[in-house]
Amino acid sequence: MINHDALMQYNILIKTSLGFEKIVATRIQELDPEAKVLPEPMNFKGLVLVKNGRFSRDELVEQIARNVVEAEKIIPIDKATIADPNVICEEIRDVVTEKIDEKKSFAVKTTRRGKHGFTSIDVNVIVGDCIRKYTGASVNLRYPDIIVYVEIKRSSSLIQIG
Template identity: 40%
Template sequence: MKFIIKTQKGYEGIAANYLKEEVEDIKVHITPHGYSGIVIVESEDDITDKALKIPEIERVLKVLFEVPADLEKIVSLADKIAEHINEGESFAVETKRRGKHNFSSVDVNIVLGAKIKDLTNAEVNLDYPDKVVYVEIIKDIAYICIGERKEWRKYESNKKNARELFKKVTIVQMPYWGELKVCRKFGEQIGRAAQAFEVKELIIAPKGKIDAYELLEFLKGVQIGQKSRYLVQKEAYPWEVKKVPVSVHELYQVVRDKRRNNRLLIVTDPKGNTLNQVKDKLKKDLKFAKEVIIFIGSREGIPRGIFRFADYVIDLAPYMTFATEHGIPGALIGLWTIYDEENDDNENNDENNENSGNEETTK
């Protein structure tokens, strides 16, 4: 029998050598036809358990069927594939094509998936299927494997979307000033961080007078950093991504503009309370706030006069001073941890109430 082993690029040989130590009498083909990240193994025994003990190996797919890389011949295996999928199960077809062919990976997914659905009456579930039909095409050969749903996934139905919080967060960031090259460098990191979290708005808020050219370099850096992260997001995410709006406003005027009803003002500063000290009240306020305004300093902290207008002054890491570029990720990750915990608590309470009600009914 054959197995397709997947590794990080450059680790194929290392994984193969460790596998040879674990399993006797196997034939190993490293990077077939030059395609990296793949090792094809031939063995009389099932090597899955032993292979998964090797950390360099990320996935092991047992090959059930092997046919020429032709769309009709791949689809002709639908009857045999259907025998491995029960009517009550959901499934998805996932095709990885390497080489030049007169069909695309999407063609295989659509045609083969439709045929399997007709034969089994099973439901198609692209997000969280019970079974996955892997079609691994390596140049002239198509290997068909069937596996359980993936153990690790980015987008799980039981994971809450962090955008639920971040889409109502406005970051008020004091600009970095000083040497021009350094200003641009820090600007890039700020822009990249704000775009990475896809916040509602990024406001660059100088405190009073500032050198125009230092501010210009900082803003150029923000633009460069934002664009670099945005391009990555466009390629990585299966949904539409928008650029975070960026504006400039004087720090004290931001406080005046944002201090309205149902807006939560948070200042990050070592003089404040820790997240743990305020988390119970903060959980509820984060949930019901129309907008969450987070003030972050740079080189010097947020002026103390603003503390009086803040709903919370929070020390993100007691006895430590955050670097300028760490302010946005540190604050948002900390707040998301609190916000997500609030949702979990609500679900647990609902579940407990429901169970309590069932017990009363039974009695």
């Protein structure tokens, strides 16, 4: 089983239908033989983790989007840290101040897998408040300019600002 430190090296998370994880992993390996690909990380079905090889992360994301039809959602990871809302707040400061300015609106959407002492809504509120303080941006839950995705898998969190 993969541990938290090993998980931190991956920079793309793919969501797929259950049972398609190995197919997605194989197709990505065909696109980029140097990529590191892990289907069903921590035994979570429907997920594939990727660390780009030959291509840049963003180029590989584009290649996957064009060529791997089984990849239902492709999430480029901007930050990886431990699964604690307060730590996430501290760790994302640099990334959010680069990507979100005071003229933009945002929303935080969290998905959790595993057992935690907090809910997805707790993460949305705590992380959203930190982003608001760091950037001066406003929260807009209906039509945000930017969505901050927080994917929590057991003790790890993977964050995309996009």
